Amino acid sequence: MSSSFPHLMQPGRIGSMALKNRIFMTAMGDNLAEEDGMCGARTRAYYAARAKGGAAMLTVGSVSVGYPVGSNCQWQVALSGDRHIPSIKGVADVVHEHGAKLALQLHFGGLVAMTDMKEGRPVWCPSVPLPPKPGDVMDGFLLEEIAQADFANVKEVSFKVMTAQDAEHLIQMFADAAARAKEAGADGVELHGGHGYIFSSFISPASNRRTDEYGGPLENRARLLIDAVKAVRSQVGQDYPVWCKIDEEEFGKEGGITLEEAKGLAKLLQSAGVDAITASSYADQSQGKYHSGSNIPHEPELMIPGAIAIKSVLDVPVITSGRIEPEAADKYIGEGKFDFVAMGRKLLADPDLPNKLKAGKPQDVRPCIYCYACVSQIYFSKNVKCAVNPETAFERERAIEPAVGRKHVVVIGGGPGGMESARRLALKGHKVTLLEQSDRLGGTIQFASIAYAPNERILNWLKRQVAALSIDVRLKTSATPELLKVLDPDEIVVATGAIRTMPPIPGGDRANVFSGDDMRRLVLGENLDTLKGKTSWTTRIAAKAGSLTGVTRSPELIREATKAWMPLGDKIVIIGGELVGVELAEFLAERGRKVTVVDEAPRLGAGLHIVRRWRALSEARDLGVVLLPGMNDIAIGDDRVTFTDADGQNHVVEADNVIVAKGATGNLALADSLTAAGFKVHTVGDCNGVGYIEGAMADAADVAVAI
Ligand SMILES: Cc1cc2nc3c(=O)[nH]c(=O)nc-3n(C[C@H](O)[C@H](O)[C@H](O)COP(=O)(O)O)c2cc1C
Structure with a gap:
């Protein structure tokens, strides 16, 4: 079969392991294990789906070799005893059934072993660490999250500075786990030598201050990992694939691992007998932004230059x-x-990404929107999830199965929840009519795509998928009782979104104040007449022209066009610092506006997942946005916003325009009236209460299962 990705699709090899293509699933701790680190049906379904999707090899992330000792989370997968062999074998079997290979990433937490901290055990380390640099990690959590976070249960952290005997014990744990991996039918093991865990805490000069044979020059700091590789090798034999994940660099960490050292380490590991190197990176974790600036990067291709440099000194694959x-x-x-x-x-x-690429259909790949829902779960000991793919970790519950009887379903509302419902219902085999009141599909996600570009990827994907299916899409169509009577559906899905009302802020009716809906209309060029009192006719004409020429139909074009011109003054105050307010602040600041965000809430960024929130708040600050949570008596005056701080001090911020980014709530009025009229009604997305893209996609999946 011809392929548009010839190099990705070519077979490869790691040691003795033949691989059908060049795409792996990287190690991701999924926290899907049951009691005692055991993999059950849920884990098997999660890996089976990815094996079926065509990746050559899947890696089970962070498999604990000492469980519960040295583990990050109670729900981590374990291979610390022979009792775990059948659990891993179950995963290996389902992965093999679908033609993929299975690797296990062997892991021991060390300084970041949260389970040890929570359960009162000392954490294993090369040296007692220096106090962390003051950072913003804690400031990023909402107050209610702090109580739920993993660290809330840590009373005191104590340290076990490892002796040579401890080193031997640790190495034996890795060797034993590798032998079990082989016995369980896994096709190879990756030793986790990065991300602040035990081996990298020895390798990094920032955390290793020893003066013995494990400290000082790289050869000494790498000794623990090198000895572990040798011990693993002698347990599993020459032919069993063994490799290491290492940090090519520790970004922003004073005295941390550098690329030159990583190259040296990679050469030492090659000499010790590894079959490959996985090049990753790490950072100073006291600075929240670095979580998405290192091993789970926001910057595209961040790790490629380091990987290339490491490859240049090796013979084994990278x-x-x-x-x-x-x-x-x-x-x-x-x-x-x-x-x-x-x-x-x-x-x-x-x-299914690999299979879709192989089939020459990259446009069908459902895109990640870099919302960090997946990895933020880790901070709360919760299992992996995905905002755009509600089936992730719910493979059995939310799979799209053929419908038993074909029904006619009318979906009302063409936002993400409506489009995803329509898509799923059509794939099940139902007859679907999708009604959208405006002249285009997208709903709130259009506006969300302007403020945060990655959202546009899922908007475009949903539109493409809906267009490709036989869904009767009716734009500029209201779901009137008359129309519904004519359509005569078996069931109705209401996905009409939230209602945005102007909260009662003194001065909220002034001409320089825009509500969330006003901004939406202005930017998307919709219902411009309602803005008469607030915008000049030239602005409305410009927005209308944008709408007619199609500019306002494309979030990407709007993002570009607004770099040159926007109908807003220089000084902008945003009242409301949840997801919309924070993303809007960043968008406006990038366009040269002086932005202040003020809110009564004690912490900003609710609605964003912690890892994304760290980044969004930090980027907003870097762009000069002034963030003012915990303010009271907010009022809008002539060219200004006034408020008081927690100490009762009055503040005044000048404002050419004020944007009120709050006041969105669920709205079940239509759903209730249709139910009262005798229809069988389901509700999806923000009409149930604001749940953003993630909530809409999850509701859509559940409703599609129910119909
Ligand atoms: C939910 C999640 C969990 C992760 N857990 C691990 C882990 O257990 N071990 C590891 O080495 N890397 C872990 N990572 C990092 C990934 O292996 C990978 O380096 C990172 O996600 C960048 O690749 P991507 O941009 O394709 O997501 C994790 C990433 C995510 C998103």
Whole structure:
């Protein structure tokens, strides 16, 4: 079969392991295990879906070799005893059934072993760590999250500075786990030598201050990992694939691992007998932004330069990750810059990505929107999930199964919840009519795509999928009782979104104040007449022209056009600092506006997942946005907003325009009236209460199962 990704689709090899293509699923701790680190049906279904999707090899992330000792989370997969062999064998069997290989990433937490901290055990380390640099990690959590976070149960942290005997014990744990992996039918093991865990805490000069044979020069700091590789090798034999994941760099960490050291380490590991190197990175974790600036990067291709540098000193293959698009992976692999791409978030969003590429249908791949829902779960000991793919970790519950009897379903509302419902119902075999009041599909996600560009990927994907299915899409069509009577549906899905009312803020009716709906109309060029009192006729004409020329139909074009012109003054105050307010602040600041965000809430960024929130707040600050949570008596005056702080001090901020980014609530009025009229009604998305894209997609999946 011809393929548009010839290099990604070519077979490869790691040691003795033959691989059908160059796409792996990278190690991701999924926290899907049951009691005692055991994999059950849920884990098997999660891996089976990804094996079926066509990846050559899947890696079970962070498999604990000492469970519960040294583990990050109670729900981590374990291989610390022979009792775990059948549990891993179950996963290996389902993965093999679908023609993929299975690797296990062997892991021991060390300094970041949260379970040890929670259960009062000392954490294993090379040296007692220096106090962390003051950072913003804690400030990123909402107050209610702090109580739920993993660290809430940590009373005191104590340290076990490892002796040579402890080192021997640790190495034996890895060797034993590798032997069990082989016995369980796993096809190879990756030793986790990065991300602040035990081996990298020894390798990094920032955390290793020893003066014995484990400290000082790289050869000494790498000794623990090198000895573990040798011990594993002697347990599993020459032919069993063994490799290491290492940090190519520790970004922003004073005295941390550098690329030169990583190259040296990779050479030492090659000499010790590894079959490959996985090039990753790490960072200073006291600075929240770095979580998405290192091993789970926001910057596309962040780790590629380091991977290329490491490959240049090795003979064994190099695997790398980090927001690498298939086109880029294909190019780099074709050029011999690295050998395998290990995808994480992309395979949470769409397990079938490899098969879709192979079939020449990259446009059908459901895209990750970099919302960090997946990894933020880790901070709360919760299992992996995906905002755009509600089936992730719910493979059995939310699978699209053929409908038993074909029904006619009318979906009302063409936002993400409506489109996803329509798509799923059509795939089940139902007859679907999708009614959208405005002249285009997208709903709130259009506006969300302007403020945060990655959202546009899922908007466009949903539109493409709806267009490709036989769904009767009716734009500019209201769901009137008359129409519904004519359509005579068996069931109705209401996905009409939230209602946005102007909260009672003094001065909220002034001409320089825009509500969320006003902004939406202005930017999307919809219902401009309602803005008469607030905008000049020239502005409305410009917005209308944008709408007619199609500019306002494309979030990407709007993002570009608004860099040159926007009908807003220089100084803008946003009242409301949840997801919409924070993303809007960043968008406006990037367009040269001086922005202040003020809210009564004690912490900003509710609605964003912690890892994304860290980044969004930090980027907003970097752009000069003034963030003012915990303010009272907010009022809008002439060219200004006034408020008081927690100490009762009065503040005044000048404002050419004020944007009120709050006041959205669920709205079940239509659903209730249709139910009263005798229809069988389901509700999806923000009409149930604001749940953003994630809530809409999850509701759509559940409703599609129910119909
Ligand atoms: C939910 C989640 C969990 C992760 N857990 C691990 C882990 O257990 N071990 C590891 O080495 N990397 C872990 N990572 C990092 C990934 O292996 C990978 O390096 C990163 O996601 C970048 O690749 P991507 O852009 O394709 O997602 C995790 C990433 C995610 C998103």
